[in-house]
Amino acid sequence: MPAEKPSSRRKQEETGGDLNLTPIMNLMVVLIPMLIQVAAFTELALLQYMPPAEADDSGDSGDQDDEDKTPDEEEISNLDLIVNLVANNVIQVSMFNTTELGDKFYEIPESAGFYNMKALQDSLYSIKKNIVGESTGMDSTWADEMDSTKGWIPFKTYKYKDGRDVKLTAIGITPFQTIIKTMDALLFIEQSNGEKHELFPQIVLTKLG
Amino acid sequence: MVMVPSKAAGASKASGKRRKPKCGLQLNAMMDMMTVILLFLIKSYSASGALIQASDFIDLPTAQRDMEPKKALALIVANGNSDPSVEQQFGVFEDMPKNIRQICDRTEMSTDYVVLPGLSAYLQEQTDFREKTGAMFTGEVTIQCADNVPYDWLLKVINTCGQQEYATIDFVIIKTK
Numbered sequence: 001m002p003a004e005k006p007s008s009r010r011k012q013e014e015t016g017g018d019l020n021l022t023p024i025m026n027l028m029v030v031l032i033p034m035l036i037q038v039a040a041f042t043e044l045a046l047l048q049y050m051p052p053a054e055a056d057d058s059g060d061s062g063d064q065d066d067e068d069k070t071p072d073e074e075e076i077s078n079l080d081l082i083v084n085l086v087a088n089n090v091i092q093v094s095m096f097n098t099t100e101l102g103d104k105f106y107e108i109p110e111s112a113g114f115y116n117m118k119a120l121q122d123s124l125y126s127i128k129k130n131i132v133g134e135s136t137g138m139d140s141t142w143a144d145e146m147d148s149t150k151g152w153i154p155f156k157t158y159k160y161k162d163g164r165d166v167k168l169t170a171i172g173i174t175p176f177q178t179i180i181k182t183m184d185a186l187l188f189i190e191q192s193n194g195e196k197h198e199l200f201p202q203i204v205l206t207k208l209g
Numbered sequence: 210m211v212m213v214p215s216k217a218a219g220a221s222k223a224s225g226k227r228r229k230p231k232c233g234l235q236l237n238a239m240m241d242m243m244t245v246i247l248l249f250l251i252k253s254y255s256a257s258g259a260l261i262q263a264s265d266f267i268d269l270p271t272a273q274r275d276m277e278p279k280k281a282l283a284l285i286v287a288n289g290n291s292d293p294s295v296e297q298q299f300g301v302f303e304d305m306p307k308n309i310r311q312i313c314d315r316t317e318m319s320t321d322y323v324v325l326p327g328l329s330a331y332l333q334e335q336t337d338f339r340e341k342t343g344a345m346f347t348g349e350v351t352i353q354c355a356d357n358v359p360y361d362w363l364l365k366v367i368n369t370c371g372q373q374e375y376a377t378i379d380f381v382i383i384k385t386k
Binding site: 021024025028031032035036043044045046047048049050051170171172173174175176177179180181183184187205206207 | 361
């Protein structure tokens, strides 16, 4: 190999200076518009509505105890909680199929022209705490229809068989946003200290009357 | 761009050679900015977001739930839009990226039927298709229901889904804090 001239060696040293940022810039210019296009600026989520299946006669979920119960005990075994969104933004709350105004059937008046969801949540929390009471144990239900949650799903049991259930009814013209807000209020309550308490997560949407 | 003459310039001038002054774009600041934007966009990018695209012609309701979107049979229930610049649609639609197909029109939604015949036929068609292709029937349906859809319409859709053994209904909502 012939020896390099001193002048050409000096030239080579000078050219190896700065990083060539052009390809990186090209990559950035392509990546950024692509990511802006697919970026989720409004975050979507799901609110699952899974009405309970009709009760069957197989009795595979601890119904054996019912046979030993007296008729009086059977009568109080259902809470029959109903939340009813009626006209003039009034919410009716009913328990034990009561239809006369009192402590088991009451109305929550409107708040600033809207349904008072905060009062409804507080009221349901009070029902859960004072009437339904503490959980009596755990049970589970088999979910084989949903591939994502296949298996036994545990849930709390209460002294009332329907201690997790609530029926939600509304007048026909009630907008979906109000229904979603109410469902949101029926599921959980978040205390001021950040604690979350389960209310009545098993919601059934039904028709009024 | 400020060009600072090098000390050696005088010497090379003296020797008769003129060195070209170095001048180029200063890309460092731009690179820093691009990197920050790129990191922000990668953070806000969610793979699950690509599973569900919010429909253009409806306003979704807001709620405080945080269940991740998932892939399932998808429907749209629309009842017009308060924004006149948006395409006004009424009824039940198949949730497709393009050429959405209407399943139930406004007249069908307003009838006294508890079950919607058009939707029922569509769901049956989907179940048959899954059976033929050997895909597992999960009984799940994802509904993008506009915030102004009346409760009557909603019940009809739910009843129809229930009748066709779609027992799990996921409503798409916009998550709020």
